[in-house]
Amino acid sequence: MRDLIDRGLMTGPRMFVSGYGLTISRGRAPSPGTADGVADVLRVVRQQIAAGADCVKMYGSTGSGQDLTGRQTFTFEEMKAAVDAAHALGKRIAIHSYGPEGARDAVRAGADSIEHAADMDDATLAEMARRKIFYVPTIDHNRYYADNYKKLNYPPKAARDLNAFVRRNLETARKAFLAGVRLAMGSDAVYTMFGENTRELEWFVKAGMTPEQALQAATANGAELLGMEQSLGAIRPGYYADVVAVEGDPLEDIQVAIHKVRWVMKSGVVVVDKINSWRANVRAGLAISVCLLAAATGMAQERWNPVATFRSWATIRSLAKLAARFNRACFRSATACCGRKRESGSRPRRPSWT
Numbered sequence: 525m526r527d528l529i530d531r532g533l534m535t536g537p538r539m540f541v542s543g544y545g546l547t548i549s550r551g552r553a554p555s556p557g558t559a560d561g562v563a564d565v566l567r568v569v570r571q572q573i574a575a576g577a578d579c580v581k582m583y584g585s586t587g588s589g590q591d592l593t594g595r596q597t598f599t600f601e602e603m604k605a606a607v608d609a610a611h612a613l614g615k616r617i618a619i620h621s622y623g624p625e626g627a628r629d630a631v632r633a634g635a636d637s638i639e640h641a642a643d644m645d646d647a648t649l650a651e652m653a654r655r656k657i658f659y660v661p662t663i664d665h666n667r668y669y670a671d672n673y674k675k676l677n678y679p680p681k682a683a684r685d686l687n688a689f690v691r692r693n694l695e696t697a698r699k700a701f702l703a704g705v706r707l708a709m710g711s712d713a714v715y716t717m718f719g720e721n722t723r724e725l726e727w728f729v730k731a732g733m734t735p736e737q738a739l740q741a742a743t744a745n746g747a748e749l750l751g752m753e754q755s756l757g758a759i760r761p762g763y764y765a766d767v768v769a770v771e772g773d774p775l776e777d778i779q780v781a782i783h784k785v786r787w788v789m790k791s792g793v794v795v796v797d798k799i800n801s802w803r804a805n806v807r808a809g810l811a812i813s814v815c816l817l818a819a820a821t822g823m824a825q826e827r828w829n830p831v832a833t834f835r836s837w838a839t840i841r842s843l844a845k846l847a848a849r850f851n852r853a854c855f856r857s858a859t860a861c862c863g864r865k866r867e868s869g870s871r872p873r874r875p876s877w878t
């Protein structure tokens with residue numbers, strides 16, 4: 525998917541991928557990321573990089589979803605071997621640890637970033653600041669799990685535990701920021717959470733950052749953590765033209781950056797335009813109408829079969845709903861466009877840039 529996007533064959537974000545994360549053998553079938561012992565760790569790191577990984581991820585503790593145990597998994601020696609093997613091949617390594625022990629050994633081993641960790645002690649934070657190791661706290665994904673515990677089939681107790689972890693995670697982020705540790709924004713990209721990823725910025729502000737510092741954590745710091753600070757994370761000559769326009773001032777209110785994005789440019793190409801979208805809506809409406817027609821024709825030609833018909837009807841209903849939505853959006857943008865033309869001399873309101 526990364527390569528298809530890079531070649532322009534698919535629309536999507538600029539991806540930096542880690543392939544399989546390294547994990548010790550733990551109660552499930554081994555994956556290509558499973559490694560036990562230093563020799564295995566070296567093999568898996570090299571194989572993932574050979575397979576095209578941009579960076580390496582290592583699960584240095586338990587903890588994921590409703591599991592908040594955070595018990596260290598890989599030993600210090602294994603972490604050191606992974607860090608050295610990744611660095612020898614010019615790649616960065618992120619070490620996952622929910623608990624403080626795995627984070628402490630990951631810092632000693634020289635990881636480039638520590639993901640998730642709560643309850644890190646002062647000595648570990650001081651060492652992170654000294655070695656310029658990034659902390660990627662990913663606070664908000666646990667808020668998301670807690671808010672959606674029913675949908676995820678977690679028991680009510682899990683929601684309480686997750687919220688308690690969020691509080692400890694936030695406290696650790698606050699301590700880390702005060703200790704001079706640099707933070708980068710990571711969402712943990714939960715596969716059902718898309719559209720909420722930047723809510724992590726709210727927690728950064730709660731941890732004591734100004735909105736500007738929070739935005740830097742999501743842009744300049746992220747670029748530096750990836751080793752891309754010469755081409756990403758800033759608007760400068762020679763950099764990729766990756767720009768968003770928001771409605772309002774995100775330096776006054778971070779919610780503007782989270783909820784009011786109106787326009788997105790990637791590599792100089794506009795990929796989202798909620799300002800001048802009527803043409804896009806017309807195109808989408810037409811395409812959906814064609815699909816609708818094709819589906820109806822297909823159904824008419826089919827011999828009557830209740831299961832197939834039900835499926836077809838369900839498809840048609842959802843397509844019709846989608847078409848109606850686009851048509852409404854099209855109507856709204858068309859009327860807004862005419863309205864603007866009638867106002868002589870007044871320019872349409874443009875969002876501020878950031």
Ligand SMILES: [Zn+2]
Nearest residue numbers: 620621639640
């Ligand atoms: Zn992780």
